[in-house]
Structure formats: structure tokens, C-alpha cells
Amino acid sequence: MTQALTLARPYARAAFALSRESGRTAAWSQALAFAARVAADPQAQALLGHPLINPVDAVGLLAMDGAEDSFTRFLGLLADNRRLALLPEITGLFEELRADAERIVKAKVTAASELPAAELDAIKAALVKRFGRDVEIETAVDSSLIGGAVIDAGEVVIDGSLKGKLARLQSTLAQ
Known part of the structure; x- marks a missing residue:
């Protein structure tokens, strides 16, 4: 590749x-x-x-x-x-x-269930503030996340899923 x-x-x-x-x-x-x-x-x-x-x-x-x-x-x-x-x-x-060139950040929001429009608007506003650019959001549903969401915006990945939190907790306890 x-x-x-x-x-x-x-x-x-x-x-x-x-x-x-x-x-x-x-x-x-x-x-x-x-x-x-x-x-x-x-x-x-x-x-x-x-x-x-x-x-x-x-x-x-x-x-x-x-x-x-x-x-x-x-x-x-x-x-x-x-x-x-x-x-x-x-x-x-x-x-x-x-x-x-058009100063657009493309972000993919993967959640455990379908997100309401108000939550997507809040996520978009937070990403616009963070990147200082317009943001285009693509959504996906992955029930294995259990709860929360994962936001992938190019080189920035924000894992706020319950699955991710459990994995981090397990890693901490294993040390």
C-alpha cells in the first residue's frame, strides 16, 4: 500500500x-x-x-x-x-x-448508536473550534463500542468510547 x-x-x-x-x-x-x-x-x-x-x-x-x-x-x-x-x-x-486547499477537515464520528443531530452539531462546533477550519462530518455506527464515540479527524483520533476506556483501564491495571 x-x-x-x-x-x-x-x-x-x-x-x-x-x-x-x-x-x-x-x-x-x-x-x-x-x-x-x-x-x-x-x-x-x-x-x-x-x-x-x-x-x-x-x-x-x-x-x-x-x-x-x-x-x-x-x-x-x-x-x-x-x-x-x-x-x-x-x-x-x-x-x-x-x-x-479549501481549509476543510473531514472527520468520521463512529458511535455505539445513531447520534441525534444536536449532538453532531455540538461535536462539529467543538472540532471547528479546535482546528480553526470548516468541518465535514461522516457518521457510522459500531455497536461494539458499547457507548460513547470515536472521532477520527485525519491525524487526530479522539476515543471517547466505553470500549476504549475499558481497554485503557485494563492496560493500567495490568502494569
Whole structure:
């Protein structure tokens, strides 16, 4: 995985630079997400990985109708360099660059049960205060947490779950 990210990073940076140049980062984001979903499909992977596939045909498979010319040229470059399999990693890195440029922190809140909107608003307000940026929240439910929640905001993870507290208590008592 690390090697894939290393290979994908310069392509993601180039894609982001091209998208900012044209002022169309949102359109590139959608186009990359579509291409990454197609490239991740097992049937498409077999086809795209075939040594005899024509790069033009590969681009035709991955580009949405009406895609920008610069985007199709980008896909062509990936196809020529046999890097189409990196599209999911390129897309993830592109989204990180976009969020950073737009000063957005993406946070995932995993709770033991569905959280009410008021609690999510309070969590969002606290994260905005902590990071000084706009925050986009994604939610998930994991009943194994027993109670509380885990907030994953990039490099910051806040574990306020009962499961996490019990694990920390067990670790302390074992010493």
C-alpha cells in the first residue's frame, strides 16, 4: 500500500494543479471518483491490466461523458504509464489536497448508536473550534463500542468510547 501511495502522490499533485488551473476542482473530484470506482471494479481491473488494451479504449472506459479534455489527457498519461490501477489512491490523495486547499477537515464520528443531530452539531462546533477550519462530518455506527464515540479527524483520533476506556483501564491495571 505504501508503494502505491508513493507512486500515486505525484499524479495526485499534478491532477490537483491542473484542476486548480482551470478552476474546476469540484468537476475533477467527481470525474476522479467515477474513474476510481470503475478502476476498482474486478472486471474492469482485469480489462485495464491486460497488456493489449489500447490506452484510448482504457480512457474511454474511465472518463465520464463530457469529461474535460485536460482530464482525458491525464487519464491517457496514466494509461500510457500503466498507472490506471493507482486511480483509487490518486483520488484519495487528490481529495486530501482539495480539503487542505479549501481549509476543510473531514472527520468520521463512529458511535455505539445513531447520534441525534444536536449532538453532531455540538461535536462539529467543538472540532471547528479546535482546528480553526470548516468541518465535514461522516457518521457510522459500531455497536461494539458499547457507548460513547470515536472521532477520527485525519491525524487526530479522539476515543471517547466505553470500549476504549475499558481497554485503557485494563492496560493500567495490568502494569
